[in-house]
Amino acid sequence: MRSALEVRSGVALFVLYLPLAFGSTPPTKLSTGVAVLQVAARDTSEVTAAESDLEMLGVPYETTASVVSAIRSPMVIIAGAMTNTAFSPASRELLYSFVERGGVLFATHVQGNQYFPLFGINGFSTSRENFGLQLTGNDPAFRYVNRPQERDIVLGDSKRYRELNWTTQYQPTGAVVLGRFPGRAAGFVRHDYGRGIAYSLGLSFSDSTLRLALGQSYEAEPQWANVFAPSADVIRLLLRAIYEANVHPFLLVHTIPDGFESALLLSHDIDARESFRNSVAFAALEQRYGATSTFFVTTKYFSDSTDAGYYTSQNSVYLREIFKRGFDLGSHSVSHLKAFNRFPLGEAAVRFATYRPQSAPTVFGEVEVSKQLLERDIPGQHTVAFRAGELSHPPQLISALETAGYLVDSTRAAGDTLTNYAYRPLRESHLGSAASSIIEIPVTLDDSMGYLTPASQDRVVAQWTEIVEANAENNNITCLLIHPTDTTYKLAAEERLLQACRKKPVWIGSVARFGLFARARASIRVERAISxxxxxxxxxxxxxxxxxxxxxxxxxxxxxxxxxxxxxxxxxxxxxxxxxxxxxxxxxxx
Ligand SMILES: [Zn+2]
Structure with a gap:
């Protein structure tokens, strides 16, 4: 504890010191260190994207449309394209003098020639044919870029798509090229201007991060799981590294609980007859390692062409057993159909007695009725986590989950989102939709579709361990999904992964529990005052x-x-x- 006098004298010094560094603007006592500067009202998805990126990594920020307010922070991130009309001439002068005095500016799509001297370029062109961005050279921005998959940002599959998102290619004069598009054009540049730095990326935040988190990745990764796919995370990590290098002392809301470096999140999808009984063996294994997991249960109570109705009263005995051992039960939908993403939304008031999954399936029916059945059959159960069967994602899934009272979703795959961090997805899967209060935990590792077999076990465990390690270097999470259809080689593979992770500072636990932590963490804002x-x-x-x-x-x-x-x-x-x-x-x- 400090006395009031000490604190007051500290504040006085702070007030005296900062005007020297940042001109005559009086500093506010508490600050975040980073300002997200909104270019214009029409760029709301750029603001949403930049805010989401910073929130995921725990970089404190405040958003403003005022240049005067923004430049009080030592680092300014511009949300919106830098055209000549982005700001008034007076504001433009303020941005120039901000960098000249030592400020750090991070902009995207710099296209206004009145900003060229600030960013060290003398021209630009646009293209929709850039399917990647290769980071090159050394810069403090690359602090977390240490693996080849992080150097080579993939933006889409060039064989399947002729046109991707718009990119801006720069003609550098004074700027140093930190990233090149496949045709060698500069896509990420740094310019030291006065005492400060101006970075410019040729991609928007919404195209390079937010859109990917919605699964709109132009199939940049051939695999949806079992791959280290960090392309969207790399953009976020560039921001984190630039922040840490330039804002002192930097402060972050750490991504992982209890000061651990990373997390391995355990989950199982119960979507086959034998999986109910087998789940007890997986729970017992995880208990031996002091961990819990989330079992996503398909409450399929009718038979159809794909499978029998395996959600029976006999099978719910096993669910009660694992619940009693302290494990979480989540919903894995009622019908477990790939066509879920084409189901109509339906009525939020749907009940088990009135739902007709075979003749009139709906999104609400799948998320509501599965929740009701679990809560009917497991005393004490409160269903907060959801994962769709086949990871099939209707455009309105997140808003339906919110309405139904869910808090955590794990339907996205890391190979599709190029994102591993937990994040708050948009309510509906399109840019312009608002961020939800749900937390998304992308699935990283998956045993299904013949990937994990008795013969592939050694290779799979080695790959999984390597992916956990790669994510750990970024204080990131890895979500494991094992279908408990087997209790021999699958159990053995999981145990070997647990053994490898237990030796390292890895938080090991359930998707639902981590999701609740991440959800509470996402709403926390921090500021600091320095004397x-x-x-x-x-x-x-x-x-x-x-x-x-x-x-x-x-x-x-x-x-x-x-x-x-x-x-x-x-x-x-x-x-x-x-x-x-x-x-x-x-x-x-x-
Ligand atoms: Zn499934």
Whole structure:
């Protein structure tokens, strides 16, 4: 605890110090360090994309349409294309002088010639034929770019598509080229201007991140699972690295609970007759490793051409058994059909007694009735997690899940979204839709379709371990899906993966539990105030609402040895500190 006098004197110094660095604008006491600057009202999906990217990685930000407000932050991210009409001439001058004085600017689609000197270019062209962007050279922005799949951002399959999203190709003069499109044109450039830096990317945030999270990836990855597919995450990691290199002390809301480096999320889809009984063996294995998992259950109570009605009272005995052992049950729909993505939405008020899955299937019927049946048959069950059968995703799935009271979805595949981080998906699968309160956990690893077999076991375990490792380097998560159709080689493969992960700082647990943590974490905003030797961190929520295990990362620097963390009401939040190479983890105990 610090005395009020100490804090006051610290603030006074802060006020005196900052005007020197950032001109005559008086600094606000608390700040995020990053401003998302909205270009125009029509660019709302760019704002949504930039905000979502920063939220996923835990970079604190504030969004503004005012250039005057934005340039009070040491780093400004521009959401919207940089044409000559993007800002007024006066605002343009402010942006120039912001960078000249030491500010860091990150823009996309720089196309206005009045901005060329700032970004070190003398021209541009546009193209829809760029199916990748290769990062080149060395830059602090590449701190997390250490694997070939991260150097080579894939934007689509050139053999299947002739036209992809619009890209801007730059003609650099003073700028250093940090990324090239396949035809060698510059797609990512850095220009040191005055004391500051102006980065420019030839892709929009919505095309390179948000659209991909909706599954609109132009089939950039040939595999939907069992692949390290970080292309959208790399754009996010560039922002994180630039932030860490330029905003001091940097502060992040860590992605993983309890200060762990990464997480392995366990899940099983019960969508076959034998899987109900077998699930008990998987639960027993995971218990031995101190972990739990989420079992997504298909409540198929009728027989059709694809399968028998295996959701029976005999089989629900096994569900009660794993529930009693502390495992989560989620819904895996009623019918488990690939055609789910073409079902009509239907009525939200649908009930088991009135639902006709064979003659009149609906999206609401699948998500509502499966939830009702699980809650009818498992005493104490409250269904919050959903994964669609066949990972089939109707455009309105997320809004239907929200209406039905779900909190976590795991229908997307990491190979389709090129995203591994947990994120808040849009309510409907199109740009312009609002972000939901649901958390999406993309499936990374999957045993099905003949991938994991007795013969492929060694290779599969090695691949899975490598993918967990690659994600861990980015403080990212890996979601495993094993169908419990077998209790010999499948159980053995999972055990070997658990053994490998247990040796490392990997949080191992269920999709639903991690999802609830990620959901609570996503709504938390942090700000910090810095004085000579003191960092005050303020969270946007009252202490009682913070998720257990919430961890902050604060840059290590002997200058700031006194740290206070306060909640939205000003109450102290106790924390324990763990030192890392360049940061300290503040593990909060709310
Ligand atoms: Zn399934």
């Amino acid at each position: 000579e030797n003191h960092v005050l961190i303020r969270l946007s929520q009252p202490r009682a609402d913070l998720p257990a295990g919430l961890t902050l990362v604060l840059e290590s620097d002997p200058r700031w040895d006194a740290i206070d963390v306060r909640d939205s009401q000003g109450a102290d939040i106790p924390f324990t500190t763990r030192l890392k190479l360049d940061g300290r983890l503040l593990i909060l105990h709310p």
